[in-house]
Amino acid sequence: MDFNLTPEEETFRDEVRSFIQEHLSPEARKDPDLMANWLKSVREKRWVGFNWPPEYGGGGGGIMEQVILKEEMSKAGAPPLGTSMMGLQWVGPAIIEYGTEEQKKQFLPDILDSKYQWCTGYSEPGSGSDLASLQCKAVRDGDEYVVNGQKIWTSGASYSKWIILLTRTDSSAEDKHEGITCLLVEMDSPGVEVRPIKNMAGSSHFAEVFFDNVRVPVKNLLGEEGKGWAVTVSALAHERSGISEVAGLISQLAQVVELAKRTQRNGRPASEHPGIRRRLAKADAMIEGMRLNGQRFLTKQLKGEKLSSETSINKLHRAFLAIEFGELALEIQGSASQYTSRPDDEDDDDLGRWASGALGWPAVVIGGGTPNIQRNIIAERILGLPKD
Amino acid sequence: MNFGLTEEQEVLRSVTRRFLDERAPMATVREIMESPDALDEKLWTGMAELGWLGLIIDEDHGGAGLGWVDLVVLLEETGRGLLPSPLISTSLAAAAISEFGTDAQKQRYLPSLADGSAIGTLAVLEESDIVGPDGIALSGNPDDGGYRLSGTKRFVHDAVAATVFIVPFLAGGKEITLGIVEANAEGVTPKSYATMDETKRMADVAFDNVLVSSDAILTGDGTAALARMLDLAAVAVTAEMVGAMDKDLEITSQYAKDRVQFDQPIGKYQGVKHPLAEMYVDVETSRSLLYYAAWCVQEQPESLPLAAARAKAYASESFVRIGIDGVQLHGAIGFTAEYDIQLYLKRSKWALPAFGDADHHYGRVASLGGY
Numbered sequence A: 001m002d003f004n005l006t007p008e009e010e011t012f013r014d015e016v017r018s019f020i021q022e023h024l025s026p027e028a029r030k031d032p033d034l035m036a037n038w039l040k041s042v043r044e045k046r047w048v049g050f051n052w053p054p055e056y057g058g059g060g061g062g063i064m065e066q067v068i069l070k071e072e073m074s075k076a077g078a079p080p081l082g083t084s085m086m087g088l089q090w091v092g093p094a095i096i097e098y099g100t101e102e103q104k105k106q107f108l109p110d111i112l113d114s115k116y117q118w119c120t121g122y123s124e125p126g127s128g129s130d131l132a133s134l135q136c137k138a139v140r141d142g143d144e145y146v147v148n149g150q151k152i153w154t155s156g157a158s159y160s161k162w163i164i165l166l167t168r169t170d171s172s173a174e175d176k177h178e179g180i181t182c183l184l185v186e187m188d189s190p191g192v193e194v195r196p197i198k199n200m201a202g203s204s205h206f207a208e209v210f211f212d213n214v215r216v217p218v219k220n221l222l223g224e225e226g227k228g229w230a231v232t233v234s235a236l237a238h239e240r241s242g243i244s245e246v247a248g249l250i251s252q253l254a255q256v257v258e259l260a261k262r263t264q265r266n267g268r269p270a271s272e273h274p275g276i277r278r279r280l281a282k283a284d285a286m287i288e289g290m291r292l293n294g295q296r297f298l299t300k301q302l303k304g305e306k307l308s309s310e311t312s313i314n315k316l317h318r319a320f321l322a323i324e325f326g327e328l329a330l331e332i333q334g335s336a337s338q339y340t341s342r343p344d345d346e347d348d349d350d351l352g353r354w355a356s357g358a359l360g361w362p363a364v365v366i367g368g369g370t371p372n373i374q375r376n377i378i379a380e381r382i383l384g385l386p387k388d
Numbered sequence B: 001m002n003f004g005l006t007e008e009q010e011v012l013r014s015v016t017r018r019f020l021d022e023r024a025p026m027a028t029v030r031e032i033m034e035s036p037d038a039l040d041e042k043l044w045t046g047m048a049e050l051g052w053l054g055l056i057i058d059e060d061h062g063g064a065g066l067g068w069v070d071l072v073v074l075l076e077e078t079g080r081g082l083l084p085s086p087l088i089s090t091s092l093a094a095a096a097i098s099e100f101g102t103d104a105q106k107q108r109y110l111p112s113l114a115d116g117s118a119i120g121t122l123a124v125l126e127e128s129d130i131v132g133p134d135g136i137a138l139s140g141n142p143d144d145g146g147y148r149l150s151g152t153k154r155f156v157h158d159a160v161a162a163t164v165f166i167v168p169f170l171a172g173g174k175e176i177t178l179g180i181v182e183a184n185a186e187g188v189t190p191k192s193y194a195t196m197d198e199t200k201r202m203a204d205v206a207f208d209n210v211l212v213s214s215d216a217i218l219t220g221d222g223t224a225a226l227a228r229m230l231d232l233a234a235v236a237v238t239a240e241m242v243g244a245m246d247k248d249l250e251i252t253s254q255y256a257k258d259r260v261q262f263d264q265p266i267g268k269y270q271g272v273k274h275p276l277a278e279m280y281v282d283v284e285t286s287r288s289l290l291y292y293a294a295w296c297v298q299e300q301p302e303s304l305p306l307a308a309a310r311a312k313a314y315a316s317e318s319f320v321r322i323g324i325d326g327v328q329l330h331g332a333i334g335f336t337a338e339y340d341i342q343l344y345l346k347r348s349k350w351a352l353p354a355f356g357d358a359d360h361h362y363g364r365v366a367s368l369g370g371y
């Protein structure tokens, strides 16, 4: 057991830190071109797609280096290492694993260069947790697939150039996981229609996407026809040990603690109320538990073992905390939590800031597989209980 | 970065588990816990022979010279098996003397703690039940370079079996000081109570003008030494908790696979499987917090207070719920004296207040975190 970095790892960490100091100085942060400059310089460092193979523009970084890079970036509150979020997170990795040479050349550099956004067309009105029941249909017609059907909850659909789409090419298969085909589809193809959906926090981040006789060239088939489930599973397996998100949680907790210190409740700072203190401390211990769980998972990866269902542990913690932070902040604020904005007063930072957390948690809690699904995964795959 | 056990630690774990399976299966645990002093001499000697009692005592003083991560591996196993023994208490006394003792004190006590002929324990709590310096009110009146203690220590683990007490007191009514008191010294009287968890014995200890001579006083700043000992104690208890929680989960998962109602194994129902999944989450998270704290003991002592507080707080809270859910998911059989799961619930009751409950340690997390 050893929680220290090796000398080489420390050298790399110092390199990241001095890069951040240089490129994110207080002056640099005020520069209107900050984002463009930043993206260019991290790209030159090959820190975008740091774990992707070098032949496709990736950095070829090891697991530990990736963790150090992400942790330092997150601690410094640095801008993201690229803006093609889903492209970097799972579309790219899926193309690396299943794509043709032509697809790799076409898509990977664009993702690394943050050229455009990808969106993910998995969920349908009738297929959420039970994703494999999906019905959106694709029929082969010569050199093309013809797609008909509907997707829903598609994040970023209205500003994405491409969608990674799960379709059904064979409905006769007995196992619903068979006969699913993964297609890469351009969002401006004729027959694609996007209808944004407003969520309870007031924004329209996700949308319904309709496909009406959309023609997709066969060269945009990812993996084999009928074997799209494997592509999805592997894309989801690219989730990491979750260490990098811990730095973000630590900073969220620090913000709630600060709120509690400066907010008076019953004549003294909310941070002095035993009930509030205990909830803050519990969140602290849970985040530290997540960090250390992540290090255990990382140790497994470093030994060359694959992660499996144990990552559901941190997803459950993550879901708990997403709700807890919002609830804690509102309770600390009391009645003031109800005011979300005041047009002629821009100075009060607390106005509305916490409401968005308290209304925004479903993105974390429901978006990546609901808590009940995580519990099923742990109970069935780890504890060996019968499937329901 | 390596969050894994060494090969030697894995061997220690499997040897320990095998020894306990053979020498202290549940039937034996029940016999020991029903005996008057809950101490099995033969088993204790066997543990000494395996080097467990002196695990963290250096080799020059008859120990194995291993570290706290090793001790935690061992304690996880004794926790799994609910082994009734003063192993935690005697290890803590050994740690106190190893870290704060003079050479003479080490020579006098460590070899006999390692070979099992002496049994040590910490005697910290008093009437106030406050875990920490504020709880120390026992006054030592100066006498010939030493002190004379009069008063009572309460809830002392393994007090009847112990031959050596590590006793924090207020020297001259002021400075916290740690003294070594032998059980057969004049004026020391343990007063034993029956305990909710019969595998863990505790007693009050009355001190009536008991002499702590100048050569029985531990060195260094007593307040800091007490804080350090309480952190070590929190880690040790958490280790046994994690082992016990893990076994509780194992027993209950197995039952959920075997027990059939409405023509299905009950483990098929989400009302059963989801609490089991939550138990798993809490066991593993407690374990991560525990191992980091154990690593900090020697490698990063400045991080220990926060690491130990987080681990003890989170694990205590988890174990209480796991103890209750373990019984509840069994139905009526879980309520019977004959079935073992209830012993784990009782263990969770012992572990909660032991060296600070969840509320106490969450409070420390908050204070150490600056809020």
Ligand SMILES: Cc1cc2nc3c(=O)[nH]c(=O)nc-3n(C[C@H](O)[C@H](O)[C@H](O)COP(=O)(O)OP(=O)(O)OC[C@H]3O[C@@H](n4cnc5c(N)ncnc54)[C@H](O)[C@@H]3O)c2cc1C
Pocket: A119, A120, A121, A122, A123, A124, A127, A128, A129, A130, A152, A153, A154, A155, A156, A206, A362, A363, A364, A366, A367, A368, A369, A370, A371, A372, A373, A376, B270
């Ligand atoms: C903010 C946000 C962004 C999203 N972005 C995308 C996206 O970009 N692309 C995309 O494809 N999808 C996206 N989703 C959809 C998301 O993947 C689904 O919402 C999720 O898989 C759950 O499906 P559902 O909403 O249909 O709920 P359902 O599956 O209908 O579940 C409803 C409730 O029933 C429970 N439940 C379901 N099955 C079981 C079971 N077997 N056992 C116990 N309980 C069960 C669930 O836990 C839940 O509480 C997004 C969702 C959100 C909230």
